[in-house]
Amino acid sequence: MKNAFKFDRERLLLGIAGPVLALAVAFALSVLVLVASGLDPIEPFQIMFSSLQEQDVQVLIVNQWATYYLAALAVAVGFRMNLFNIGVDGQYRLAAVLAAIVGVKVSAPGPLHILIIILTAIVVGSIWAGVAGVLKTARGVSEVVSTIMLNAIAGNLIAWMVLKDQFGEQAEGSNDLTTGLIDESGWFPGIKVSDFAGEIYGFVFIAAAVGVVYWYVLSRTRFGFDLRASGASESAAAASGVDAKRMVLVSMLISGAVAGLAGMPELLGGTHTYSSNFPVGVGFTGITIALLGRNNPIGVAFAALLIAFLDKASSQLNLEGYPAEIAKIMQGLIVLSVVISYEQVRRYGQRRQQHRVGEELAAQAKKNRKEVSA
Amino acid sequence: MHAIVGENGAGKSTLMKTLYGMHKPDEGTIAVDGETVDIAGPADAIARGIGMVHQHFMLADNLTVLENVTLGAEKLYGIGGRARKKIMEISAAYSLGVRPDVLVEDLGVADRQRVEILKVLYRGARTLILDEPTAVLVPQEVDALFHNLRELKSEGLTVIFISHKLGEVLSVADDITVIRRGTTVASVTPGEVTRKQLAELMVGSELPTPETRESTVTDQPMLQLEHLTLAEGGVSAPLAHTGAGGTTLPESATTETVAAGRKLLDDISFTIHKGEVLGIAGVEGNGQTELIDAIIGMHTPDSGTIRLDGTDVSSWPVRRRREAGLGYIPEDRHRHGILLDSPLWENRILGHVTEPPNSRGFRLDIKAARADTERIVEEYDVRTPGIDVTAASLSGGNQQKLIVGREMSHHPKLLIAAHPTRGVDVGAQAQIWDQIREARREGMAVLLISADLDELIGLSDTLRVIFGGKLVADADPATVTPEELGTAMTGAASGHLETPDDAPGAGADTEDGRR
Numbered sequence: 001m002k003n004a005f006k007f008d009r010e011r012l013l014l015g016i017a018g019p020v021l022a023l024a025v026a027f028a029l030s031v032l033v034l035v036a037s038g039l040d041p042i043e044p045f046q047i048m049f050s051s052l053q054e055q056d057v058q059v060l061i062v063n064q065w066a067t068y069y070l071a072a073l074a075v076a077v078g079f080r081m082n083l084f085n086i087g088v089d090g091q092y093r094l095a096a097v098l099a100a101i102v103g104v105k106v107s108a109p110g111p112l113h114i115l116i117i118i119l120t121a122i123v124v125g126s127i128w129a130g131v132a133g134v135l136k137t138a139r140g141v142s143e144v145v146s147t148i149m150l151n152a153i154a155g156n157l158i159a160w161m162v163l164k165d166q167f168g169e170q171a172e173g174s175n176d177l178t179t180g181l182i183d184e185s186g187w188f189p190g191i192k193v194s195d196f197a198g199e200i201y202g203f204v205f206i207a208a209a210v211g212v213v214y215w216y217v218l219s220r221t222r223f224g225f226d227l228r229a230s231g232a233s234e235s236a237a238a239a240s241g242v243d244a245k246r247m248v249l250v251s252m253l254i255s256g257a258v259a260g261l262a263g264m265p266e267l268l269g270g271t272h273t274y275s276s277n278f279p280v281g282v283g284f285t286g287i288t289i290a291l292l293g294r295n296n297p298i299g300v301a302f303a304a305l306l307i308a309f310l311d312k313a314s315s316q317l318n319l320e321g322y323p324a325e326i327a328k329i330m331q332g333l334i335v336l337s338v339v340i341s342y343e344q345v346r347r348y349g350q351r352r353q354q355h356r357v358g359e360e361l362a363a364q365a366k367k368n369r370k371e372v373s374a
Numbered sequence: 375m376h377a378i379v380g381e382n383g384a385g386k387s388t389l390m391k392t393l394y395g396m397h398k399p400d401e402g403t404i405a406v407d408g409e410t411v412d413i414a415g416p417a418d419a420i421a422r423g424i425g426m427v428h429q430h431f432m433l434a435d436n437l438t439v440l441e442n443v444t445l446g447a448e449k450l451y452g453i454g455g456r457a458r459k460k461i462m463e464i465s466a467a468y469s470l471g472v473r474p475d476v477l478v479e480d481l482g483v484a485d486r487q488r489v490e491i492l493k494v495l496y497r498g499a500r501t502l503i504l505d506e507p508t509a510v511l512v513p514q515e516v517d518a519l520f521h522n523l524r525e526l527k528s529e530g531l532t533v534i535f536i537s538h539k540l541g542e543v544l545s546v547a548d549d550i551t552v553i554r555r556g557t558t559v560a561s562v563t564p565g566e567v568t569r570k571q572l573a574e575l576m577v578g579s580e581l582p583t584p585e586t587r588e589s590t591v592t593d594q595p596m597l598q599l600e601h602l603t604l605a606e607g608g609v610s611a612p613l614a615h616t617g618a619g620g621t622t623l624p625e626s627a628t629t630e631t632v633a634a635g636r637k638l639l640d641d642i643s644f645t646i647h648k649g650e651v652l653g654i655a656g657v658e659g660n661g662q663t664e665l666i667d668a669i670i671g672m673h674t675p676d677s678g679t680i681r682l683d684g685t686d687v688s689s690w691p692v693r694r695r696r697e698a699g700l701g702y703i704p705e706d707r708h709r710h711g712i713l714l715d716s717p718l719w720e721n722r723i724l725g726h727v728t729e730p731p732n733s734r735g736f737r738l739d740i741k742a743a744r745a746d747t748e749r750i751v752e753e754y755d756v757r758t759p760g761i762d763v764t765a766a767s768l769s770g771g772n773q774q775k776l777i778v779g780r781e782m783s784h785h786p787k788l789l790i791a792a793h794p795t796r797g798v799d800v801g802a803q804a805q806i807w808d809q810i811r812e813a814r815r816e817g818m819a820v821l822l823i824s825a826d827l828d829e830l831i832g833l834s835d836t837l838r839v840i841f842g843g844k845l846v847a848d849a850d851p852a853t854v855t856p857e858e859l860g861t862a863m864t865g866a867a868s869g870h871l872e873t874p875d876d877a878p879g880a881g882a883d884t885e886d887g888r889r
Binding site: 235240241242350 | 670672691692693697702704708709711712713714715720724725726727728736738740757758759762763764766767768
């Protein structure tokens with residue numbers, strides 16, 4: 001058991017080495033970008049870090065975290081079985097708009113109203129992802145292609161649905177089309193921090209709970225084992241008795257359901273309506289986060305926090321005369337360096353482990369030989 | 375011609391990879407033509423006239439021989455007439471008989487190997503490394519290969535070949551180097567040693583034999599296949615082409631060449647009884663993989679029924695069949711038997727996730743699975759420092775022992791054993807044979823598929839030969855010789871194999887030898 005511990009600790013260290021290396025590289029490259037554009041390479045980071053002390057930024061980051069965490073988990077479910085669900089963004093937006101519409105049309109007592117909205121989002125998200133799942137299992141269409149296309153379809157569907165002829169409303173003196181405001185019974189209670197900083201969405205805790213469920217299902221259940229086996233080796237999983245098609249469909253449905261939830265912190269806690277200002281691209285950010293967090297629920301949580309920080313703290317940059325796009329560039333650089341550094345670390349770890357297994361066996365063999373000769 | 379022999383895992387392949395520049399040596403030097411060299415990589419090795427023919431061919435199926443040979447070496451002679459001329463020249467010089475315009479997918483194993491050799495010669499190699507070139511060939515093809523190699527030798531080329539088949543080494547090599555556990559233990563010439571001595575040098579002790587002594591065959595059928603037929607088709611089938619249709623070479627009937635709609639499995643029927651080992655001999659790619667897939671449930675046959683212990687399981691999914699007592703030692707363990715990046719204890723769960731001790735209800739029972747993994751590691755002598763290392767960090771033989779241990783731990787009613795001892799060392803080989811024998815005594819039925827004819831003959835109670843998706847011959851393992859089996863494996867003999875004289879003419883469309 002001593003050995004087991006040693007190997008585990010090593011795996012943990014290597015697990016941390018990957019993201020740390022990636023972040024260091026991304027940071028260095030960002031500095032280079034700043035220098036190349038003739039800007040002070042360090043001050044923007046100082047500004048971002050110092051904004052962390054402000055309570056309102058803290059609240060914004062935590063609230064953003066919930067959305068990002070859910071979106072990243074949605075992506076991660078797919079990743080764990082080698083499905084690349086690029087459509088999280090479309091699933092999330094379509095789920096949000098339909099949940100908003102249902103929320104407006106329905107009136108029910110508090111918890112029930114919220115539940116109906118959440119269920120709508122889950123169902124819509126799964127159905128939209130399920131389309132890609134069915135296409136893949138029935139016709140062999142790559143989920144990458146189909147989800148990208150479904151994103152475009154979702155975007156246009158949403159634009160059509162928020163028109164005034166359908167479900168849209170336009171507040172007086174505003175160009176903004178919304179789906180109308182959900183009754184207060186459908187607002188998810190939050191935790192008020194202060195008048196100035198606003199409140200932390202209650203849905204933050206739901207997001208954290210989803211992370212726990214994700215961990216439990218994947219690492220502690222038969223289903224999770226089958227899913228991970230499919231991701232590790234489709235052929236071995238099939239030989240072990242996993243129905244590959246069913247697994248693709250089910251994990252797409254789950255991925256879509258979680259994607260549907262990703263819109264809920266904002267809808268239930270913040271805007272209470274779907275408008276053209278509703279954040280776009282959350283699904284893509286989710287891909288970055290899932291990659292950075294290695295699909296591990298805790299890793300993803302930290303990654304989501306980091307990206308939320310980059311997002312929210314960068315708005316300070318504009319005020320100080322720096323382009324806020326620095327944060328975007330940095331996110332892109334993180335993705336690049338993550339992919340490279342993880343592969344490097346993985347190979348290093350594998351080589352090292354093989355080496356050590358060989359070493360230990362050689363040592364054992366030597367000992368045995370001595371014992372025999374003694 | 376220099377042969378490197380040693381048991382599996384002795385370091386033969388590592389040595390060759392080092393020569394070919396795929397690994398860097400920690401110490402020591404390599405000298406080519408008396409000159410000490412430092413080989414930086416395969417490209418460097420090629421530049422120095424060292425060429426390697428890998429055990430697994432590296433050819434693009436959908437390109438012609440000419441295209442495969444010129445691929446990556448376009449600068450040498452272009453890709454047109456000049457290249458063709460050069461290929462024909464080399465082919466004629468060493469009587470390789472290569473046809474430049476045939477698609478590689480239409481070629482049999484032996485032909486592909488010749489293309490690989492030509493590829494290496496085309497790049498100007500003066501030293502050829504062949505990694506277990508005979509592993510995939512039947513005895514007659516081995517003779518043809520050695521004939522080619524002698525031609526090369528007479529032209530002044532150096533051939534290094536790796537093998538663990540001692541008979542062929544003794545008959546063909548000029549010098550033999552024996553390696554064991556990564557070091558040279560002897561350098562001998564064929565005249566000096568007998569086969570037995572060589573074997574002892576190789577393993578440090580006497581070679582085990584796969585012989586099964588007393589028969590444990592009962593009359594209760596465990597697996598019954600009736601008229602199993604599977605035609606190529608479905609979405610992944612290539613467009614029908616009849617390239618393989620008129621060819622006379624027997625090797626060209628491997629499944630890769632089967633045009634759409636042709637039968638991969640053709641009316642296969644047999645019964646394996648409790649306590650019986652049924653061995654299937656055949657050149658790889660003649661339907662063995664499809665047969666296994668059909669029995670395990672990964673392929674749905676077009677017609678025919680599969681009965682396991684009296685129950686028709688034809689429509690059952692894989693998992694249900696495995697739960698019903700189907701054990702599986704896959705031919706390609708990396709593809710079908712193991713999760714390389716997962717720890718050993720997760721690999722112990724693989725394939726049996728619904729069975730104790732791995733799970734209780736829908737939950738995994740990680741503690742019990744881990745404890746049982748420790749047991750398997752202990753009982754089956756899996757050499758590992760712990761159960762948390764990934765499967766990838768174990769040697770192939772130890773991975774195989776883990777798989778065998780896992781499958782045996784669930785007391786299968788029927789074990790599908792495809793090349794059960796491929797890549798494992800001699801000690802482990804004997805152990806695996808013992809385990810199969812013991813389980814067979816307790817009533818397990820075994821479907822044994824192996825390229826090792828000695829293993830097939832030694833372990834089986836009944837032997838069948840598969841060729842072109844058909845069972846074309848049967849034999850009694852007590853009397854049949856590897857040569858007779860080899861003849862049937864190329865399709866040159868069918869029916870019941872008694873003595874070589876009884877075999878009907880080549881390619882005859884005689885009825886198969888089903889009882």
